Amino acid sequence: MSNSNPKPPLIGINVAIFAGLPLIALVLIPVWGIYRGFDAFQWLWALAFLYLNGMSITGGYHRLWSHKAYEASPVLKWLYAFWGAGALQNSILVWASDHRRHHRYVDDNELDPYSAGRGLWFSHMGWMLREYRSGEPDFSNAKDLERDPIVVWQHRNYVALTLVMNLGLPLLLGIWHGDIIGTLLLVGLLRLVVNHHVTFFINSLAHFWGSRPYTESNSARDNGFLAFLTYGEGYHNFHHIFQTDYRNGIRWWQWDPTKWMINACSRLGLAHNLNRVPDFRIQRALLDTEFERARTRLQTAHNSDSLRQLLEREYLEFTESINQWTALQGQRYERTKEQLGGVLEEKKLCLQQKWEKAALRTRLKELEYSLKMQRKRLGLLMEQLQLQAQAA
Ligand SMILES: [Zn+2]
């Protein structure tokens, strides 16, 4: 930045937390480790705290409060509110309203509070260290949260809560264990610093490093390695296009402990109305991106008229599938509305209606499958293009 446009002033408390604490940790923890050592009790409790804090941010602050990807019982919400405060990343209200702005204005350097367009450092933690205009609190996008008594209570009592969770609890553990300083260093300090940075990776690295299978309209990326560090939030390209899905890693094998936790909670009756984006829409996004890529590649390729024709034919079929799917969804919606509106007075669905419902479902599944097959064909087309480029 030039001198005529000086950097905004530093925020003292944030500099102390985000720069001071890691420096203290870097010095004190190895020294204590060498001279006094840590034991399994302390390591295990640090790990437990790390996951309780981390998953309260991802499952609570993020997927529940910022995106309403599911509904949670009060017990679960209280747990999130306490352990989330322990993550020392501000209150639910501030966090979620910032995050909603991040989604709405992603990559906009003026309006996205942690825009990746301003660089890796800024999006990781630079944005919290100075009084940037893009970071000014504005709760106009969080009216629903201002009506949630748990959110309001946590916001009002945030400082006390975070002190209890970060100092009080590790102190009690230390007294119980007979090593106050060692426990404070590991369960209090190291756990806090590690959790800070792995969560920050979602705003920084997950916008720079990885693939973009669902959309190239923003910088968010899918990265399995980051998902492992971030409690499942590394499938960030998927998340930015389908933010109301309670999952980030949608395949069963994709590492997303937050999704598994929400699922387990729903089995225990602690969470309900888990929102899943229909598979068709996911396939559609994948195909859309692939068509876009194929078109760009074909534009510069020589002697590829036949491939171009093939691509356009596939694209027509794709549009047709989408139209059919939209029409079928419309029918489905009408049926549900009729049933809910009491137009169909019978309490039980008669055979005819059941049959229609099943037929509709089958047709939707068929369309989903047809998109999957199209992706395979598109893959072959791209391979052919690659071969031609190599031969040329
Ligand atoms: Zn993002």
Ligand SMILES: [Zn+2]
């Ligand atoms: Zn999000």
